[in-house]
Amino acid sequence: MSSTFRIPPLAELRWRRSAKWRTFPHDVLPLPVAEMDFPLAEPVAAALHRAIRHSDTGYAAPTADLAKAVAGYAHRTWGWLIDPESAYTVADVGIGIVETLRRIVAPGDSVVISPPVYEPFSWWVQEVGAQVVEAPLTEAPLADGTVRGPRLDLDALERAFARGARAYLLCSPHNPLGLVHPREDLVALAELADQYGVFVLADEIHAPLVLPGAEFVPFLSVSDAAERWGFSFLSASKGWNLAGLKAATIITADPAPQRYVDRMSPHSLYRTGHLGVIATVAAFNDGDPWLTEVLDVLDHNRILLAELLRKNLPAARYTPPQASFLAWIDFRALGWGDDPAARILDTAKVALNSGHRYGFSGFARLNFGCAPETLTEAVTRITGSGVV
Numbered sequence: 001m002s003s004t005f006r007i008p009p010l011a012e013l014r015w016r017r018s019a020k021w022r023t024f025p026h027d028v029l030p031l032p033v034a035e036m037d038f039p040l041a042e043p044v045a046a047a048l049h050r051a052i053r054h055s056d057t058g059y060a061a062p063t064a065d066l067a068k069a070v071a072g073y074a075h076r077t078w079g080w081l082i083d084p085e086s087a088y089t090v091a092d093v094g095i096g097i098v099e100t101l102r103r104i105v106a107p108g109d110s111v112v113i114s115p116p117v118y119e120p121f122s123w124w125v126q127e128v129g130a131q132v133v134e135a136p137l138t139e140a141p142l143a144d145g146t147v148r149g150p151r152l153d154l155d156a157l158e159r160a161f162a163r164g165a166r167a168y169l170l171c172s173p174h175n176p177l178g179l180v181h182p183r184e185d186l187v188a189l190a191e192l193a194d195q196y197g198v199f200v201l202a203d204e205i206h207a208p209l210v211l212p213g214a215e216f217v218p219f220l221s222v223s224d225a226a227e228r229w230g231f232s233f234l235s236a237s238k239g240w241n242l243a244g245l246k247a248a249t250i251i252t253a254d255p256a257p258q259r260y261v262d263r264m265s266p267h268s269l270y271r272t273g274h275l276g277v278i279a280t281v282a283a284f285n286d287g288d289p290w291l292t293e294v295l296d297v298l299d300h301n302r303i304l305l306a307e308l309l310r311k312n313l314p315a316a317r318y319t320p321p322q323a324s325f326l327a328w329i330d331f332r333a334l335g336w337g338d339d340p341a342a343r344i345l346d347t348a349k350v351a352l353n354s355g356h357r358y359g360f361s362g363f364a365r366l367n368f369g370c371a372p373e374t375l376t377e378a379v380t381r382i383t384g385s386g387v388v
C-alpha cells in the first residue's frame with residue numbers, strides 16, 4: 001500500500017457526529033453504515049471551507065456546474081459520454097429512485113430486485129405502493145458449464161419480466177457483494193428490458209470505487225436498448241464520503257426515459273444541498289488523486305481481511321469484492337446462528353450489518369473503509385471475545 005494520507009485514529013474519529021459514529025456506544029467498533037473513515041479529499045475540503053468562509057450556505061444555484069462535472073468524470077473515467085443537459089439534480093440517490101419510480105409505476109405494479117441487495121431497494125418500491133418481486137443473484141454454472149461467482153440470474157429476471165414487471169432496480173456495482181457486472185450481462189439485461197418493456201433503474205453510486213482488476217461498465221453505455229429503458233443514478237457520496245451533504249444526479253440518454261425525469265418537481269434543485277453540490281463538483285472535477293489513494297487502501301484492506309479471516313476464522317467464507325468497501329461474509333459454517341452480527345455485537349463489541357437486512361440468514365456485511373489497524377482490531381476482537 002503506497003498511500004500517504006493520514007487516516008485519523010479511532011479516538012479522533014469518535015468526534016464525528018455522523019450515523020456511523022453515533023449509532024453505537026463508545027466501546028463498540030462500528031463497521032456497518034456505509035461511510036469511510038478517511039479524511040476528506042483536499043479539493044473538496046477546500047471548496048467547503050471557502051463556502052463557509054463566505055457564509056455561502058443558501059440554496060443550490062441553477063447552474064450547469066454539477067452536470068458538467070459528472071459528465072467530465074464519466075468521460076475521463078469510463079469513456080462514457082453523458083449529455084450534461086440530461087443530468088438532473090436531486091438530493092440523493094434514494095430520492096432520485098423513489099421519484100422516478102413514482103412516475104413509472106402505478107400502485108400494485110411489480111418492481112424486481114436481486115437479493116442479497118441494499119436493503120432500502122425494497123423500502124423504495126414499497127414507498128411508491130408497488131410490489132417487490134425477487135430475482136436473486138445466482139451462482140449456478142453457465143449453460144456451457146463455466147462456473148463463475150455470483151451474478152445476475154438472467155433466467156429469473158426474464159421470468160419476472162415476462163410476468164409483467166414494470167421496472168428493475170439494478171445495483172451496479174452490487175451492494176453488499178461488491179460485484180461488478182460484466183458487460184455481457186448488462187447487454188443481456190437491456191435486451192430483456194426491451195423485449196418485455198421494463199425500465200431499468202441503474203443505481204451506480206458505488207461505481208467510482210471499482211477496485212483494480214475489475215472494469216465498471218455504465219448501464220446506459222451498453223446498447224441502444226439500455227438507453228431506451230435505462231436511468232442512471234450517480235453521485236459522489238460513496239466515492240468521496242459526502243453522503244450527509246445531499247447531492248446526486250439522474251442521467252438519461254433517450255427521450256423516452258427523459259420524459260419521466262422532465263415531470264420531476266421544478267423544486268427538486270432547491271431540495272438539494274448547496275454544500276453537497278459544491279463538494280460534488282470539487283470531487284468529480286479534482287478528486288481523482290485522492291480517489292486513487294482510497295482505492296489503494298481499499299485494495300489492501302480487502303486482501304488483509306481475507307488473510308485475517310483465513311488465519312483466525314477459517315470457517316468464515318468471504319470473497320474479496322471487486323468494488324467498494326463492503327465485505328459480505330458467510331458465517332454459517334461457524335454455527336453462530338441466523339444472525340451472527342447480533343452475536344458479534346453482543347460479545348465482541350464490533351458492529352456489522354446483519355445479513356437479514358439483505359434477506360440472508362447466517363451472513364453479515366462488514367465495512368472496511370477504515371484504517372488497516374481498525375480492521376485488524378475488529379477481527380482480533382471477534383476471535384478473542386469468546387464468540388468463537
Ligand SMILES: Cc1ncc(COP(=O)(O)O)c(C=O)c1O
Nearest residue numbers: 034092093094118175203205237
Ligand atoms: C447501492 C446504494 N444505493 C444508494 C445508497 C444511498 O445513497 P443516497 O444516500 O445517495 O440515497 C447506498 C448507500 O450506502 C447504496 O449502497
